[in-house]
Amino acid sequence: xxxxxxxxxxxxxxxxxxxxxxxxxxxxxxxxxxxxxxxxxxxxxxxxxxxxxxxxxxxxxxxxxxxxxxxxxxxxxxxxxxxxxxxxxxxxxxxxxxxxxxxxxxxxxxxxxxxxxxxxxxxxxxxxxxxxxxxxxxxxxxxxxxxxxxxxxxxxxxxxxxxxxxxxxxxxxxxxxxxxxxxxxxx
Numbered sequence: 001x002x003x004x005x006x007x008x009x010x011x012x013x014x015x016x017x018x019x020x021x022x023x024x025x026x027x028x029x030x031x032x033x034x035x036x037x038x039x040x041x042x043x044x045x046x047x048x049x050x051x052x053x054x055x056x057x058x059x060x061x062x063x064x065x066x067x068x069x070x071x072x073x074x075x076x077x078x079x080x081x082x083x084x085x086x087x088x089x090x091x092x093x094x095x096x097x098x099x100x101x102x103x104x105x106x107x108x109x110x111x112x113x114x115x116x117x118x119x120x121x122x123x124x125x126x127x128x129x130x131x132x133x134x135x136x137x138x139x140x141x142x143x144x145x146x147x148x149x150x151x152x153x154x155x156x157x158x159x160x161x162x163x164x165x166x167x168x169x170x171x172x173x174x175x176x177x178x179x180x181x182x183x184x185x186x187x
Contacts, residue, residue, distance in 0.1 A: 004037040005056035012044060013060040019044040019116050020063075027056070044114075045121040063116065067124075070113045072105050082113055082123070093120055101176040103158040104129050125176045130185040131155050133170050136162065149181075 002013055007025040014020070024040040036053045043050070044065055070082040070091065079092040080102075093113070097120060105111060105125045112124040136152035149161035154174070162181045166172060171185035 001059050002062050003056065004039070004054035004058045004060070007037055007039060012063040012065055014063045015060055019065065021065075023049065028053075044116070066115045067112045068115070069110055072107060072109050072111055074107055080123075082111065085110075091120070093123060097121065098123050099125075101125055101179065104131065104154070104156055104174055104176045104179070106131065106156050127176060128173055128182065129176055130171050130173050131158075133162065133166055133168050133172060136166060136168055138167065 002011065005027070007022050009022055009024065011022045012019060013022075020041040021044050022039060023042050026038045027035065028038055029035045035056055037056050038051070038053050040049065040051045042048070044063075069085055071085060073081045073083050073090065075081065075095075078095045080095060080098060081090045081092055083090055091113070099122065102123060102125055106129075109129065110126060113120055114122040114124065131154040133152045134155050137150055148164055150164055150166075151159055152162040152166060152172075153159050154172070158179075160174060160179055160181055162172060166181075166184065173182040173185050174180065175182055
């Protein structure tokens, strides 16, 4: 159990059957009246952010969110299979639990699988991935305007904007959080 008076950033707790994580908190002691804890918290499963005030003595059940490293193996229709690196068990995860940034993940890439009480609720791909460009228009010689981009398709089928000098066959580094091109990969 944890009381609202013990809240710190990043603490996860269970409230009304939901898993909440403290984003910001402030202990408030007004001149008149009782002290309270103003809390901004995020629902770990849905991502919704809410602000609430609690009595500092209010008690909540601790929630332990498990983040396990697993390797993406393959997909079969709407099921995506991940291999546990320790037990080599294959775990199927439904497509709707995968975020938009999963479009940058290819087979055999490590991911973090987040679960609460054994129920998977999210899959975090690596922050940065290196993928090969499979299709893009050729750059034109003499077109040297800065910050000009063109669409490109990478080996996972995702489409992103890249600088004009990128050609099919080039390996590029992508930030999966934003879906943006970072740099040409070395090697």
